[in-house]
Amino acid sequence: MSLESDIRDLWARHEADELDAHAPETHDVLHALLDALEAGEVRAAEKRDGEWQANAWVKQGVLLNFVCHDISAYDYGGVTYNDVLPLQDTSDLGARGSRNTPDGTVVRAGAHIGADCILMSPSFVNIGAHVGDGTLVDSCDTVGSCAQIGANVKLGANTLIGGVLEPVEGAPVVVEDGVSLGAGCRVTSGFVVGANSVVGENTLLTPRIPVYDLVEEEILYGELPPERRAFQRFVESSLGEHDLIDGGAYKPAVVATGLEAETLEATQREEVLRE
Structure with missing residues (x-):
């Protein structure tokens, strides 16, 4: 299955209240989406036939990351913040x-x-x-x-x-x-x-x-x-x-x-x- 079909499947199960939000395979798919977004391999919107259109499945995957992760404490420059995901590792920017x-x-x-x-x-x-x-x-x-x-x-x-x-x-x-x-x-x-x-x-x-x-x-x-x-x-x-x-x-x-x-x-x- 493709990443898009995997996300659409998770979204359908979420809407049917049948999604196991903490299953490892669920998180594997959602983390793969985050990696693809960071790499620029997928985008939340693209220009098609001269018009900008949303990729709904990408935005569904972003929303599912909020649904399927618990709030945790993270450190940022010596300050503790609370979120469902850690901040991006930007060590490769240089x-x-x-x-x-x-x-x-x-x-x-x-x-x-x-x-x-x-x-x-x-x-x-x-x-x-x-x-x-x-x-x-x-x-x-x-x-x-x-x-x-x-x-x-x-x-x-x-x-x-x-x-x-x-x-x-x-x-x-x-x-x-x-x-x-x-x-x-x-x-x-x-x-x-x-x-x-x-x-x-x-x-x-x-x-x-x-x-x-x-x-x-x-x-x-x-x-x-x-x-x-x-x-x-x-x-x-x-x-x-x-x-x-x-x-x-x-x-x-x-x-x-x-x-x-x-x-x-x-x-x-x-x-x-x-x-």
Whole structure:
């Protein structure tokens, strides 16, 4: 049987309340999934026919790891933490040209960290996440469960990449190759940031906020097209004038324009960090 069929079988037995959560063979399958995720051999979501789609069976396996393991005490830098799984062994990062600085770069089991990556402390990469080659995860960044971060991405300081673990059919947050997110950005609820886009600091990208794409002159939800420069703006709210809101009410929106040459040149400064 394949790993996928093994996970699907465990999930079916779990839903039928027939799963032996502590059986060695159950844990063997679940640990094999974690190993495959860390190696980048399987992913929680993949692009098919131009659309990002979740691999539901992978997310089922991640959830089963929480179901089938008891909470235990572990040591991390002299501090005891309690979880169902130990943190990932990152001792091999240096061999593939990646580095994680001390005092707070936390990578949970089942997360993939590619080659030539930089993880600055403090930062957190959750289970099932995929961080592509050459990507920078800056200080105070969070990469949520099953989030898909492409190659040569810059996550500015204090950036939040949300996780989508449930429902298992839901595609997680995706940041495609070559994207630069400014400090303080937040990307949530399955939003897809298109390749080679540059997003201004403190921008919130979520399907509930419209993206005004001035390149194609259309309003989008849940995605930022590739090759865009995006920034947060505020537009008039349907509340309009209100006695409690002097000057009227406004709601957030994202404006997307074409990339300018000087913007691309600015992102090249990140290469200095890797020389």
